[in-house]
Amino acid sequence: MSRLLVGLLLAALAFSGSAFAGSRGANPIKLFDTDNDGTLDRIEVRKAAISLFQKLDPDHDGTLDVRELRGRLSAKEVKAADPDNDGTLTINEYLAVVTQRFDAADPDKDGTLDAKELRSPAGRALLRLLK
Ligand SMILES: [Ca+2]
Numbered sequence: 301m302s303r304l305l306v307g308l309l310l311a312a313l314a315f316s317g318s319a320f321a322g323s324r325g326a327n328p329i330k331l332f333d334t335d336n337d338g339t340l341d342r343i344e345v346r347k348a349a350i351s352l353f354q355k356l357d358p359d360h361d362g363t364l365d366v367r368e369l370r371g372r373l374s375a376k377e378v379k380a381a382d383p384d385n386d387g388t389l390t391i392n393e394y395l396a397v398v399t400q401r402f403d404a405a406d407p408d409k410d411g412t413l414d415a416k417e418l419r420s421p422a423g424r425a426l427l428r429l430l431k
């Protein structure tokens with residue numbers, strides 16, 4: 301076998317490996333890291349949260365209720381995030397929770413979340429609001 305062929309085979313193997321990892325969602329950073337710097341910043345997290353919100357809001361009335369959130373927030377958490385008490389979250393109310401969880405997941409306060417921070421309980425709580 302030529303060297304080139306071996307190289308191509310190895311590349312194909314590596315590629316299918318990473319595709320597999322991606323389909324299992326093993327690395328949440330890769331899903332949302334649009335600038336490819338290996339961490340999630342506020343802009344990337346906000347973008348992910350907005351696109352999930354729109355996906356969960358099929359009637360596009362701009363609000364999500366507990367049912368539409370599908371377990372991402374408990375009834376109690378929705379109540380806490382819902383200052384106008386109408387039982388639904390607007391995109392701004394939702395993003396306020398996302399921001400709170402981002403800050404909780406970023407103990408070193410550098411404004412970005414790395415893989416370790418995302419694996420913490422606070423990081424996982426944030427990820428539930430992104431996918
Ligand atoms: Ca990034």
Ligand SMILES: [Ca+2]
Pocket residue numbers: 382383384385386387388389390393
């Ligand atoms: Ca509300």
Ligand SMILES: [Ca+2]
Pocket residue numbers: 406407408409410411412413414417
């Ligand atoms: Ca950080």
